[in-house]
Amino acid sequence: MDNSILYVILIFLGALAVTIPVSLSLFIAGVIGMAFFAETVLSFERQSMLLLEGFYKSMDNFSLVAVLFFVLCGNIMTAGSIVEKLLRFAKSLVGFMPGGLGMAGILACALFGAISGSTVATVVAIGGFMIPALIAEGYDESYSIGSMTTAPILGIIIPPSISMILYSAVTNDSLAALFMTGYVPGILIIASMCLYTYVIARRSGMVRQKSPSFREFMAILRDSIWAILLPVVIFVGIYSGMFTANEAAVVACVYAFVVELFIHKNMTFGQARKIIVSSAVTTATLLIIVAGSSVFGKYLTVERLPEIIAGAVTSNITSAWAFLLVVNLFLLVVGMFMDIVSATIIITPIMLPMLAKFGINSLHFGLLMTVNLGIGYVTPPVGGSLYIASAIAKRDLMFVVRAVLPFIILQIIILALLTYVPDLSLSLPKVFYKEAVEAGYAVGVDESGGI
Numbered sequence: 001m002d003n004s005i006l007y008v009i010l011i012f013l014g015a016l017a018v019t020i021p022v023s024l025s026l027f028i029a030g031v032i033g034m035a036f037f038a039e040t041v042l043s044f045e046r047q048s049m050l051l052l053e054g055f056y057k058s059m060d061n062f063s064l065v066a067v068l069f070f071v072l073c074g075n076i077m078t079a080g081s082i083v084e085k086l087l088r089f090a091k092s093l094v095g096f097m098p099g100g101l102g103m104a105g106i107l108a109c110a111l112f113g114a115i116s117g118s119t120v121a122t123v124v125a126i127g128g129f130m131i132p133a134l135i136a137e138g139y140d141e142s143y144s145i146g147s148m149t150t151a152p153i154l155g156i157i158i159p160p161s162i163s164m165i166l167y168s169a170v171t172n173d174s175l176a177a178l179f180m181t182g183y184v185p186g187i188l189i190i191a192s193m194c195l196y197t198y199v200i201a202r203r204s205g206m207v208r209q210k211s212p213s214f215r216e217f218m219a220i221l222r223d224s225i226w227a228i229l230l231p232v233v234i235f236v237g238i239y240s241g242m243f244t245a246n247e248a249a250v251v252a253c254v255y256a257f258v259v260e261l262f263i264h265k266n267m268t269f270g271q272a273r274k275i276i277v278s279s280a281v282t283t284a285t286l287l288i289i290v291a292g293s294s295v296f297g298k299y300l301t302v303e304r305l306p307e308i309i310a311g312a313v314t315s316n317i318t319s320a321w322a323f324l325l326v327v328n329l330f331l332l333v334v335g336m337f338m339d340i341v342s343a344t345i346i347i348t349p350i351m352l353p354m355l356a357k358f359g360i361n362s363l364h365f366g367l368l369m370t371v372n373l374g375i376g377y378v379t380p381p382v383g384g385s386l387y388i389a390s391a392i393a394k395r396d397l398m399f400v401v402r403a404v405l406p407f408i409i410l411q412i413i414i415l416a417l418l419t420y421v422p423d424l425s426l427s428l429p430k431v432f433y434k435e436a437v438e439a440g441y442a443v444g445v446d447e448s449g450g451i
Helices: 003-017 022-037 044-059 064-079 082-094 100-116 119-136 141-157 162-171 175-180 183-204 214-239 245-263 269-302 305-316 320-337 340-358 362-378 384-393 397-420 423-432 434-439
Strands: none
Touching: 003 022, 003 269, 022 269, 022 340, 064 082, 064 100, 064 119, 064 162, 064 245, 064 269, 082 100, 082 119, 082 214, 082 245, 100 119, 100 141, 100 183, 100 214, 119 141, 119 362, 119 384, 141 162, 141 183, 141 362, 141 384, 141 397, 162 175, 162 340, 162 362, 175 214, 175 245, 175 362, 175 423, 175 434, 183 397, 183 423, 214 245, 245 269, 269 340, 320 340, 320 362, 320 397, 340 362, 362 384, 362 397, 362 423, 384 397, 397 423, 423 434
8 A cells, every 4th residue: 555545544543633523634634635645647726626526526415315304303303202102102012021121222212213314313312211211210220321322223224324325325226225224134133132131131030010901002002103103104105116215304304393393292383493403503514524525535536545455355355255254344443433424435435346356235235334334333432322321321431331342242243144144134125126136236336436
């Protein structure tokens, strides 16, 4: 690898070390790299135009509209009563079992994630409510914090997923097919965490909660029905062809607003305005990260880093098994230091050229990247979920890190299973999107090397 690339990477890491925001760090490193290190015959003016073009093009992408509206939808639910009703419904399903309240929290994370598409939003909405509730019910504090910090990874695995939207924007894979790769992995994570919860509860002799009667269950169902129908509307709409994933995000927002304003009546128009402004700020932050990543990615493309890495990998690794092992380890490390948005946009174009060489489907790889980088939310030093959980539980970071370890191990086991049994993620897309799966074995990226 050329020393200039190492210098630019060091500039990026140095900027992060002095607490410059990641988006600006990526932008600074990319601009310095293009201006002083890039080996190109282009004039400085032409290089500047390329950067500006990539900067604009990265944000002028219709796929990113879905990100805006799913962020907005998640904020509506957090501010209203949809979260509380989803949790109450989940509790009525499994609350009477040993560890039932913990299982209910895990199911609530899945339901909320199936609407918001965000891990951080799920930690705030479900973790903020469930961690104190679990501790109050006598659950071990370490379990309570660990489970409600790691279960929100379901927010980016079970569709819709913001990270999958970004991956699809880079690869041009079918977004609906990519979404469908997340269902079986999501169920596996839910099942493994619920089983672990059950074993812990049985060993500790935890008192079960009372099983709801049929009449009580029906009352809860009637009260929660509008909240439950929200993910149903999204999934049925996308997979029936009634609307695209982007349109589904808009429909979800309108539905959530109508339910909270006129049916649940737990939100005022004044609150709705504040939520829209807050969501716009959050989305703008994501777009700035996307733009900064595109500049850094442009520099790496000019320096031919994807080809250099591809050549090094293919000359030293001859089997898909070894390649996937190395990539998983690499992505787990990347997730410790880089947010999922930046990592997806920068790393995807680097990895794509190698997939065809080893016969790996890009839809399968997209799911693996999502799970790997999702685990990064709960691994130090950058793991955002750790800091949120620490603030919620009023515990120091090291306590939270120790609390999440058993659940990280569970998720890595699931990741290994998904890695070497690709049909676990591709079985549903093969049934409903056969052409998209076949195209996934030969997918490429555009000339810009990114969004």
